[in-house]
Amino acid sequence: MPEPAFNKQMLNQFSLTGRVAIVTGATGLLGKKHGEALAEAGASVVVADLNEATAQAFAAQLGDQHLGVALDVTNEASVQAVRDQVLARYGRIDILVNNAAMNEAVENPGMALDLTAFENFPVAQFRASLDVNVTGVFLCSQVFGSVMAQRGKGSIINIASTYGLVGPDQSIYRNDAGEQTFYKTAAYPATKGAVVNFTRFLASYWGHKGVRVNTLTPGGVENNQNETFVRNYSARTVLGRMAQPDEYQGAIVYLASDASSYMTGSNLVVDGGWTAI
Numbered sequence: 001m002p003e004p005a006f007n008k009q010m011l012n013q014f015s016l017t018g019r020v021a022i023v024t025g026a027t028g029l030l031g032k033k034h035g036e037a038l039a040e041a042g043a044s045v046v047v048a049d050l051n052e053a054t055a056q057a058f059a060a061q062l063g064d065q066h067l068g069v070a071l072d073v074t075n076e077a078s079v080q081a082v083r084d085q086v087l088a089r090y091g092r093i094d095i096l097v098n099n100a101a102m103n104e105a106v107e108n109p110g111m112a113l114d115l116t117a118f119e120n121f122p123v124a125q126f127r128a129s130l131d132v133n134v135t136g137v138f139l140c141s142q143v144f145g146s147v148m149a150q151r152g153k154g155s156i157i158n159i160a161s162t163y164g165l166v167g168p169d170q171s172i173y174r175n176d177a178g179e180q181t182f183y184k185t186a187a188y189p190a191t192k193g194a195v196v197n198f199t200r201f202l203a204s205y206w207g208h209k210g211v212r213v214n215t216l217t218p219g220g221v222e223n224n225q226n227e228t229f230v231r232n233y234s235a236r237t238v239l240g241r242m243a244q245p246d247e248y249q250g251a252i253v254y255l256a257s258d259a260s261s262y263m264t265g266s267n268l269v270v271d272g273g274w275t276a277i
Contacts, residue, residue: 019044021046022093023046025100031049031099034252046069083144096155098157102132126185157252158199160199162219163188164195164196168184195215199265200265219243
């Protein structure tokens with residue numbers, strides 16, 4: 001039996017065929033999944049990360065139409081150089097996923113308890129987080145987004161976090177004996193909260209230019225954390241578990257595609273219900 005025509009029309013709204021997508025921080029855990037999703041939907045993906053060899057290797061895995069480039073999101077000249085490379089290769093920029101970020105991770109053994117405590121957290125590290133997580137989003141949006149604004153169409157997706165909406169629950173970082181082993185620092189919530197409101201600014205600024213700007217707010221992803229942390233985190237969510245790395249792929253394609261054509265300045269929260277309670 002032939003597929004109903006309206007179903008084909010609806011599904012075609014999710015197609016990214018012929019479009020060019022830049023993903024920053026593209027060789028990280030979620031960056032790779034974002035790139036895979038965009039490529040599967042038909043986009044040519046620019047894999048942008050600090051390590052050029054790693055970026056090129058991942059782009060090659062995606063296929064010949066994709067490009068791996070070195071990018072330092074905190075360096076204006078680096079961002080401009082990538083813009084020029086992309087335009088020389090493809091002649092257009094349609095999608096930007098601002099994914100690159102600094103995040104003090106619980107699974108990192110170097111993040112000692114005394115270092116992550118607010119009273120001791122180094123101001124240099126706070127400033128570094130601001131530079132990557134906020135200034136980096138500003139620079140990439142300014143340089144790549146201006147190309148979209150000139151063309152009259154584009155989609156910018158800023159990756160935030162549940163901790164950009166609510167304060168960290170420090171109790172989930174306690175061990176089975178009830179001892180605090182790690183603190184989520186001030187840097188990540190402060191910078192991700194800034195990303196959420198920067199999205200609103202840019203959406204209102206470029207709306208008349210046809211550039212849509214939205215936030216994707218993911219919850220925690222299971223990634224080799226210790227069993228106690230996974231259990232503590234899972235107990236705080238409505239679904240009773242952490243996310244798997246591929247569970248944000250549908251949201252990325254939706255925000256990048258015409259399926260979300262009337263959506264801008266919004267925050268799509270995909271967190272297993274963490275912020276619902």
